[in-house]
Amino acid sequence: xxxxxxxxxxxDVIRSHKMRSFLTLLGVIIGVTAIIGMQSLIDGFQKNxxxxxxxxxTNVFYVNKYPAIQMGDDEEYRNRKDITLxxxxxxxxxxxxxxxxxxxxxxxxxxxxxxxxxxxxxNYLVAAFPAYFPxxxxxxxxxxxxxxxxxxxxxxxxxxxxxxxxxxxPYQDPIGEDIIFDGHRYQVxxxxxxxxxxxxxxxxxxxxxxxxxxxxYYGRNRSLTIAVQARSPELMExxxxxxxxxxxxxxxxxxxxxxxxxxFSSETLMETFNDMTRMIxxxxxxIVSFALxxxxxxxxxxxxxxxxxRTREIGIRLAIGAKRRDILFQFLVEAILLSNIGxxxxxxxxxxxxxxxxxxxxIPSAIPVGMIVIGFVFCSLVGLxxxxxxxxxxxxxxxxxxLRYE
Amino acid sequence: MLIDLKGIVKDYQVGLEKVxxxxxxxxxxxxxxxVAIMGPSGSGKSTLxxxxxCLDTPTAGIYKLNNAQVSTMNDDELAEIRNREIGFVFQTxxxxxxxxxxxxxxxxxxYNGTPAAQRREMAEKSLEKVGLKDRMNHRPNELSGGQRQRxxxxxxxxxxxxxxxxxxxxxxxxxxxxxxxxEICEDLHDAGNTIILVTHxxxxxxxxxxxxxxxxxxxxxxxxx
Ligand SMILES: Nc1ncnc2c1ncn2[C@@H]1O[C@H](COP(=O)(O)OP(=O)(O)OP(=O)(O)O)[C@@H](O)[C@H]1O
Ligand SMILES: [Mg+2]
Numbered sequence: 001x002x003x004x005x006x007x008x009x010x011x012d013v014i015r016s017h018k019m020r021s022f023l024t025l026l027g028v029i030i031g032v033t034a035i036i037g038m039q040s041l042i043d044g045f046q047k048n049x050x051x052x053x054x055x056x057x058t059n060v061f062y063v064n065k066y067p068a069i070q071m072g073d074d075e076e077y078r079n080r081k082d083i084t085l086x087x088x089x090x091x092x093x094x095x096x097x098x099x100x101x102x103x104x105x106x107x108x109x110x111x112x113x114x115x116x117x118x119x120x121x122x123n124y125l126v127a128a129f130p131a132y133f134p135x136x137x138x139x140x141x142x143x144x145x146x147x148x149x150x151x152x153x154x155x156x157x158x159x160x161x162x163x164x165x166x167x168x169x170p171y172q173d174p175i176g177e178d179i180i181f182d183g184h185r186y187q188v189x190x191x192x193x194x195x196x197x198x199x200x201x202x203x204x205x206x207x208x209x210x211x212x213x214x215x216x217y218y219g220r221n222r223s224l225t226i227a228v229q230a231r232s233p234e235l236m237e238x239x240x241x242x243x244x245x246x247x248x249x250x251x252x253x254x255x256x257x258x259x260x261x262x263x264f265s266s267e268t269l270m271e272t273f274n275d276m277t278r279m280i281x282x283x284x285x286x287i288v289s290f291a292l293x294x295x296x297x298x299x300x301x302x303x304x305x306x307x308x309x310r311t312r313e314i315g316i317r318l319a320i321g322a323k324r325r326d327i328l329f330q331f332l333v334e335a336i337l338l339s340n341i342g343x344x345x346x347x348x349x350x351x352x353x354x355x356x357x358x359x360x361x362x363i364p365s366a367i368p369v370g371m372i373v374i375g376f377v378f379c380s381l382v383g384l385x386x387x388x389x390x391x392x393x394x395x396x397x398x399x400x401x402x403l404r405y406e
Numbered sequence: 407m408l409i410d411l412k413g414i415v416k417d418y419q420v421g422l423e424k425v426x427x428x429x430x431x432x433x434x435x436x437x438x439x440x441v442a443i444m445g446p447s448g449s450g451k452s453t454l455x456x457x458x459x460c461l462d463t464p465t466a467g468i469y470k471l472n473n474a475q476v477s478t479m480n481d482d483e484l485a486e487i488r489n490r491e492i493g494f495v496f497q498t499x500x501x502x503x504x505x506x507x508x509x510x511x512x513x514x515x516x517y518n519g520t521p522a523a524q525r526r527e528m529a530e531k532s533l534e535k536v537g538l539k540d541r542m543n544h545r546p547n548e549l550s551g552g553q554r555q556r557x558x559x560x561x562x563x564x565x566x567x568x569x570x571x572x573x574x575x576x577x578x579x580x581x582x583x584x585x586x587x588x589e590i591c592e593d594l595h596d597a598g599n600t601i602i603l604v605t606h607x608x609x610x611x612x613x614x615x616x617x618x619x620x621x622x623x624x625x626x627x628x629x630x631x
Contacts, residue, residue: 316501323517324482
């Protein structure tokens, strides 16, 4: 038989039982909605992260006491020795593949004041070396960046993000003015170009001061992050090996012990993130598989009802010359179509929800093309697998008994 | 010879008992004949029609249709025969309720892969023969009993079958409408079709050339009308 007739019948049957079909499809819809929605959020997150990481130089990596993405207990990391300025100096001195190092520290939740104006308490205070600017792809729009001289002399100077300027200096040029935070006075020497936001966190709520000045007020015994710039992207691995060697020596790590510090680059960050989301993805697929299994049983049930209700129709078709495989095919198409209608609805709702989430929250979203294809394949499989039994039952009917069925 | 039955037996197992619906029917029907089958209720008329229509297979005996051995065919071959050689008309019409008259008539053609355009043309022509071309987009529940039976006849005709089998085609119709259906049958017979029809009414049987009377699953009498 032609597939046209099968689809025609299937659409007609589904249309004439809208409510019943819809209820049957709820399981499919929910399952597909869940996976598509989650997937588009993860994809969006990943795309966002990728574009952010691209800004970090491809020849920069970081040394830190803690891993970039941390799962579970941090006791193991907390007991490590702090990363110190001394180690940054050692890296710069003893690693031939390293161009420059940028030890940095930071503090969240800073409120800055200028005369009677105040910023919101959301600023991130960065304590940096001059290398901080190129390493993070930051450009100064006005004034100048932090220099070696600022660092060497513990100068009370600050480079501010555009949001700080908007809050404190709506009508005047900030350069040369003094602002106050945490009880100390700093002269504004530069304003950064607008950065936008990353994961909903504005990158323009920022204050950058020399690391030495920071240590004077916020303490010297805090662990630093050291940004290390390799001589070229090709030398990344060599530079990392050199840094590991130097740090193990300086930190006196015994030969048979693992590193007591972490090294990560944009590449390894991406890998870590992917590892993490892979787990989430696999978990989601497992859960959704169960949802679809339940949905499939629902489809099988409704198809069995449908076969029984249409016994006479099956008899008529057999009597006028339909072959058993025609009947089998007809009911299979119906089951697959039913399941895929649920799939389409689920995909649309899933995308809709993720777009909505992206709209009202900082979480980004993307349309997960791969997952949509997988969604369709899954739905077709569910329809096929759970349609086989009812369709087979229909095709095995005795024409005379089917015609006599009331 | 179109139909050749030799020693056809049909038994049904009901519980522990065996019901002999047909016992050793021998029967020959030629092309172009108009045959009426009569007999009391339960005499085996429908059982015989179902076997003739390849909807059912005999327990024993040989059925040759156009010299082809039907009794040994598999399901697919039987479906093919039902589709091409046989046009069945039922007492209860047996139309698809949600399909239009045209679609109902097209159905046999759909199952033998006739292209859509040709299908439509053949179905329209068939509906024209039973005088229902103007109702082809109506559904069965929008048609009278007689019109429904005419749609069923159009469906039986659409493939130009060797035989038209009608099991009490007027059983659900009043006398006037029944007469209309009989007129159509007569026209079809005049056009050269072979018709086998089951009826309880003598006046309907009189339209035929030959009356076969069954009793207890056996041929009681076989005579010209
Ligand atoms: N599926 C079946 N199972 C058991 N017995 C059956 C079955 N079909 C028919 N029979 C029996 O076979 C015999 C012949 O039945 P059939 O339907 O051929 O009679 P009929 O001549 O068509 O009667 P009617 O005029 O009432 O339609 C009856 O005794 C009936 O009970
Ligand atoms: Mg009968």
